Amino acid sequence: xxxxxxxxxxxxxxxxxxxxxxxxxxxxxxxxxxxxxxxxxxxxxxxxxxxxxxxxxxxxxxxxxxxxxxxxxxxxxxxxxxxxxxxxxxxxxxxxxxxxxxxxxxxxxxxxxxxxxxxxxxxxxxxxxxxxxxxxxxxxxxxxxxxxxxxxxxxxxxxxxxxxxxxxxxxxxxxxxxxxxxxxxxxxxxxxxxxxxxxxxxxxxxxxxxxxxxxxxxxxxxxxxx
Numbered sequence: 001x002x003x004x005x006x007x008x009x010x011x012x013x014x015x016x017x018x019x020x021x022x023x024x025x026x027x028x029x030x031x032x033x034x035x036x037x038x039x040x041x042x043x044x045x046x047x048x049x050x051x052x053x054x055x056x057x058x059x060x061x062x063x064x065x066x067x068x069x070x071x072x073x074x075x076x077x078x079x080x081x082x083x084x085x086x087x088x089x090x091x092x093x094x095x096x097x098x099x100x101x102x103x104x105x106x107x108x109x110x111x112x113x114x115x116x117x118x119x120x121x122x123x124x125x126x127x128x129x130x131x132x133x134x135x136x137x138x139x140x141x142x143x144x145x146x147x148x149x150x151x152x153x154x155x156x157x158x159x160x161x162x163x164x165x166x167x168x169x170x171x172x173x174x175x176x177x178x179x180x181x182x183x184x185x186x187x188x189x190x191x192x193x194x195x196x197x198x199x200x201x202x203x204x205x206x207x208x209x210x211x212x213x214x215x216x217x218x219x220x221x222x223x224x225x226x
Contacts (some may be wrong), residue, residue, distance in 0.1 A: 006195040007035055007132050008054055010160035010180070011042025017178050018128065018158060022047045025215070027126040027155065030054040033109065034199040037130035041159065041207045044214050050094035052120045053204065054129065054147075055110050056139040058100040059095070061088055071139040071145040072099055074110060075158060081138050112201055113208060122150035129155065129174075132196075133161035133189030137170055144173050161192045 004010045014044060021027045027049045031040025037053055044051035055074050061067040061084065069090065070080035078099060085095065129143055147155060155174040164182040171177045181192055190196035 001144065002192075004160055004193045005182070006159075006193060007038040007199070008042050009036035009159060010132065010193075011039040011130075012046060014039065014130070014158045014160060014178060015043045015179055017180070018043065018047060018156070021126060021128065021156075022051060023047065023215075024126065026124065028052060028120060028122065028215075029128045029130060031199070032056055032129070032143060033133040034131075034201065034204050035111070035196075037204045037207055038199055039132050040130035041211055043128065043158065044058075044211055048215055050215040051208065053208060054143050055106050055206065056136050056143045056146075057106045058139055059098045059102055061090075062098070067100060067135050068138045069095065071142040072102055072106065073142045074106065076103075077140055077146040079142040079145060081136060089162055104151075109201065111130050113205060122147065122172075124151065124153050126154040126156065127152040129157050131159050132169075133192070134166050135186070135189060136161050137162070137166040140170060141173065161189060162186075198208075 029040050029044040029049055031037035031051065031053055032051055033055060056071050058071050058169055059069040061069050067084065068081055069084050070078060072078045106142050127147060129140065131140060134140055146157060156176045156178065157170050157174050161181040162179050163186040164184065167177050167179045167182060183189040183192060
């Protein structure tokens with residue numbers, strides 16, 4: 001099974017699976033920070049539809065930050081991995097403390113990414129949710145549940161790599177799931193990329209700025225005098 005070169009190649013390959021949405025004014029691509037925004041940028045550029053960021057923070061287990069207890073999204077939505085919570089015997093007080101810390105980080109990051117710009121209207125839109133890969137899918141499930149309050153017309157999850165069982169769970173929650181690679185055994189997201197280097201906040205901000213004109217009709221060319 002060929003590994004993905006990097007997030008940009010992954011985005012271009014996903015875009016090829018989403019051709020039906022190309023140039024549609026009722027469609028928007030939302031990237032989950034940080035690495036998901038790099039993938040989403042390539043998708044939005046290829047489809048020439050708007051790009052925005054959708055903020056979700058993983059709730060890492062105490063002392064095992066890579067193990068997801070759950071996730072939160074803007075607006076106070078929280079989804080827990082009940083099996084992990086039970087296995088670690090975490091109290092409600094511990095979960096609340098983890099969530100409070102991550103919510104503070106989420107709010108700071110939202111301010112950094114968006115500044116004072118208005119959030120994009122999602123009601124009645126085809127929303128394509130993009131990340132650079134899924135493991136348990138907790139962050140994506142949080143994003144999906146948060147999106148439902150915005151009443152989109154259609155929700156599509158598009159990711160380069162994820163376990164088949166995670167994709168199967170998500171198919172019960174959204175209109176369509178596109179997974180390029182569903183390896184077994186899965187190992188980890190980074191195992192299926194040649195380059196899975198960390199994405200910085202500055203990179204995310206730069207990509208969002210570059211994408212501001214995606215999906216907008218360019219102004220007519222000025223006529224030269226004769």
